[in-house]
Amino acid sequence: MTVYLVGAGPGDPGLLTRRGAELLAIADVVIYDRLSAPSLLDLAPADAERINVGKRSPGGATQDEIHELLVRHGRTGRTVVRLKGGDPFVFARGAEEMAVLYEAGIPVEVVPGITSAIAAPAYAGIPVTRRFSSTSFTVVTGHEDPTKGRTEVDWESIAKVGGTIVILMGVANIDTIAARLQAGGLAPDTPAAAVRWGTRPEQHTIRATLGTIAAQPLAAPSVIVVGEVAGDDLAWYTHRPLFGRSIVVTRAPQQASRLTDRLHDRGASVLGVPTIDIVDAADGGxxxxxxxxxxxxxxxxxxxxxxxxxxxxxxxxxxxxxxxxxxxxxxxxxxxxxxxxxxxxxxxxxxxxxxxxxxxxxxxxxxxxxxxx
Ligand SMILES: C[S@@+](CC[C@H](N)C(=O)[O-])C[C@H]1O[C@@H](n2cnc3c(N)ncnc32)[C@H](O)[C@@H]1O
Structure with missing residues (x-):
């Protein structure tokens, strides 16, 4: 059977593709990352094996261990969904995992996902392009493989491209990045914004300029946007009436989903804590x-x-x-x-x-x- 590399989207479970949902529904094994929304796992059959390989989770797996897991489960003939945050080919090592499976002769398919590079700014009211003023966007990693010992990102040249710059994994190196973009010619007053936990109920946006962004209390995971559009504030997600509220739903799981969906649509973070369990009568009815x-x-x-x-x-x-x-x-x-x-x-x-x-x-x-x- 096939291993599917499925993009889980940036966090809002509603941003999973239909193809991704179909595959989760028939999965025998789901191998997932820290950034995939936990509720997506509920789409898999109850008896599907769920394996957390989040590198920052306790007992998280190394990339080699993930490869080994994929090959081992891929060989069993079961349907394996490898669920990856955002898009599997945007800074997600999807290509490496695919190559390993190819080499092992295991069929692989890719289901693209909505990348945080676009979705997190969009949920913060920041369009990555805008007619006339921002005619391109460049997505760059702010964290290269430390084992390379050198940097391949030419920040000074990126500064000269002229459009929007979207930086993933940039929090730890933001001071160097901001300095090099300025060295490349971008003005210190160029708008900059950092969207943390974009598309999730915890979403938080910090707005600054290129000259001041490094001094802000940034934290991962954040998408950092630099350019004119970072000054746009078309916020909508955080304006929903229940945004920032956490609501516990105590209904039995079979009956909770409609209420949960409606609360979620109004911006609430919903926690299911069933206090009622519906079981068959002791006399079998x-x-x-x-x-x-x-x-x-x-x-x-x-x-x-x-x-x-x-x-x-x-x-x-x-x-x-x-x-x-x-x-x-x-x-x-x-x-x-x-x-x-x-x-x-x-x-x-x-x-x-x-x-x-x-x-x-x-x-x-x-x-x-x-x-x-
Ligand atoms: C290893 S990369 C994975 C990117 C992913 N494949 C994608 O397409 O979105 C992880 C980085 O993506 C960004 N990221 C992913 N999800 C995010 C979210 N919900 N909010 C903000 N940043 C996010 C952060 O920069 C984070 O450090």
């Missing part, structure tokens, strides 16, 4: 089935949660058995489960709690009438 066998004897059937409604309908089998029985539902989510089966509740209290049901319940059922709850 025998009690529910027995009650539903006599559902025609009841005046009302009350369902109190989406999950309860779904289980009731599954145990019921044929909705015609509810003929003549009135239906009450607590909460619009519960009602929605019923209406999906073409059942319209007769009663839907305004307050989504048991007390709301009592308040809204019409006349007490006639003596002897029964309510199935």
């Amino acid at each position: 025998a009690g529910l089935r027995a009650a539903l066998d006599r559902v025609g004897d009841y005046e009302w059937l009350v369902v109190t949660s989406p999950n309860g409604a779904a289980r009731t309908l599954a145990a019921l089998g044929d909705a015609r058995r509810l003929a003549g029985v009135k239906l009450a539902a607590i909460g619009p989510g519960t009602a929605e489960v019923l209406t999906r089966s073409l059942l319209t509740p007769d009663l839907l209290p305004d307050r989504y709690v048991a007390e709301g049901l009592l308040e809204a319940f019409p006349d007490p059922p006639a003596p002897g009438a029964k309510v199935l709850l």
Whole structure:
């Protein structure tokens, strides 16, 4: 089978490509980096093997160990997704990993990803080009392989190119880089910005100039932008109403995703801490089935949660058995489960709690009438 080098995008899980999501969904093994968003791992099957090779994680792997892992798993015939932050061919050693797999005779495919070089500035409201003023952009690494013992980046020449300069991995060497760009002719008042954790809820942008950027409290991972566009402030991501808020969602995992997506879309950082676990009844549902066998004897059937409604309908089998029985539902989510089966509740209290049901319940059922709850 194939090893897929998949770009995970810059952090926002919504920026994964459709092809990347399809491959994660069928992966047997996912080998991932520090910069790939953790929630992307949830797209892989529950029984897929997940291997963290983040170089800065505890027990992180060396590049040789990653090669060895890729070849070993690639040879098993299983579907292997090698998930890499951003794009696998932008400062991500994707080419080296691909060459090793080629040499071992293992089929490899590449799924490009959205690179942080463009996405982090975009989420900070900085376009990397702008008509007339910034007609090109150059993406440069600020951290070359220390074993080379020499630098291949000619910062003085890059300063003369004239467009936007986007620097990845530049935090540690920003003083040298800024000095050399100025030596190459860029004015000290050229706008500069550093976007840290771009596209993530922790995103933070520092704006300065080429002359002052090295004195700022920069930290990795950051994309540093130098040029006229770094003065643009078309911020939108950080302006969303819940940006900067961390919200814990306590719903059971099966029911959390819609709420989580909506909070995320409004800018919140969402942490799933399920406090409810939905499990099968100890009797395997025998009690529910027995009650539903006599559902025609009841005046009302009350369902109190989406999950309860779904289980009731599954145990019921044929909705015609509810003929003549009135239906009450607590909460619009519960009602929605019923209406999906073409059942319209007769009663839907305004307050989504048991007390709301009592308040809204019409006349007490006639003596002897029964309510199935
Ligand atoms: C090893 S490079 C990987 C680049 C990646 N392949 C890409 O296309 O974005 C790591 C550097 O990318 C930049 N980077 C990656 N993700 C980032 C993010 N979400 N925010 C800011 N910088 C990021 C930082 O400069 C970081 O030091």
